[in-house]
Amino acid sequence: MNAPYFKFGYFGDEISLIVAFAIGIGFGFFLERAGFGSGRKLAAQFYLYDMTVFKVMFTAIVTAMVGLFWLSVFGIVDLSLVYVSPTYLVPQVVGGLILGVGFVVGGYCPGTSCVGVATGKYDAMIYLLGIIAGIFVFGEMFPLLEGFYKSTAMDIVTLPELFGMSYGLLVFLVVVMALGGFAGAEWVEKKFRKGAAQ
C-alpha cells in the first residue's frame, strides 16, 4: 500500500502544483470533449432533450468510485488517506438548491465556465465575473451566515456508514442505480427529442 503517493511523501508541494496543472488539463480536456464548454448544451439537461450532463457525470462518478474501491480492495490505495469533505447537511442542501437555480439561470458551473471561457464563449466570461461577485458577497456576509454555515455538522460520514452497509455493497447499488438511470436517460431523450421534432 503506497498510494495516495503525495500522502506518502513521494513528492513535495512544488511538484504537487505541477501534478495539479496536469490533472487540470485532463479535466478540462474531457469536459470540453463532452460538450461542457457550451452553456446551451449544459442547460439542455433541465429541458430533457439532451441528458449529456447526467450521463457524463454519473459515468465519471461510477468510474472513479469503482476504480477506487478495487484499488483499495487490492491494497494499492489507503482509503483513510483520501480526503472526504465533512457533511453539513442543511447548508449543503440549501447551497445545492441555490446552485441548481444558478445553473439554469447562468448555464454553467464554475468548472465548465472555465472551459466556456477557453473556447471563446462571451457569456461564460460574464458568468465567471458573476461567480467572483457571488463569492465576494458570501465572504462579506460571512459574519451573518457563519451560524447557518456551520449548522447540522455531521463530521465525515459516508453512505455505507449512514445505511449500515458494506462499502462493496453500496458501490454495487450505486452502479445498478446508475445503469437504471442511463436507461431512463436514453428513454427520456428519445421521447423529448421526438416531441420537439413534431
Add this chain to the structure above:
Amino acid sequence: MTTLAKTVSPEDVAAQSVAKADRKAQPYWNPYLAGVGLGLVLLAAFVIMGRGLGASGAFTSLVSVGVNAVAPEHAQSNTFFSEYLGDATHHPLKDWLVFEVIGVIVGGFISGSLAHRIKGTVEKGPRISTRGRMVFALLGGILMGFGAKLARGCTSGQALTGGALLGVGSWAFMLAVFAGGYAVAYFFRRQWT
C-alpha cells in the same frame, strides 16, 4: 487576371472545400466515453494526491487575495477570507486548486482547438437577446458563487468528487442541485429553447 483565374483548377477548389469542411467543428464525444475519461482523471487525482477535483475553491483564493490587496485589515478580520489567505508562509495563489483550474482552461483550449470549436460566441436560445442573456449569465454566476460557498464546493468538488467518495453531504447536495434546476427550468425556458 485571366491567367491567374486559369491557374485555379477544379482540384484546387476541391482541396479548398475539403480544408474548409475540415475546419468545421467536430461532433462531441459519446457522453459515456467522455465520462469514463473524466472518471479516470478523478481517479488519478485520488491515487496520486489523495484528493479530488474542484473549481470554486480556486476562485475563492482569487477573491480573498483581491480583497486583501484592496483592504488588508478588512480581509484579515473576516474569518472566511483570512482562512483562505492562510498564514504568510506561502502565497495563497500558490495553491493546488488554482493550478488545477489553470490546467482546466488549458485543457479546454487544447480540446477545443483540436476539434475546431474555438469561436467567439454567446450561448443562448433563439428567443432571447444577447444583452438579456448576458444579464442572466451575470445573475446565474452570482447565485452559483454564493451557493457553492454555502455548500462548501461546486459540481466538481462536491457532486463529482464527493459523489465518487460516497459522502452523505455530497449526495444530498447533488440531489438538491438537480431539484433546484428542474424546479425553475420552466421559468427560464425562453433563454434556452
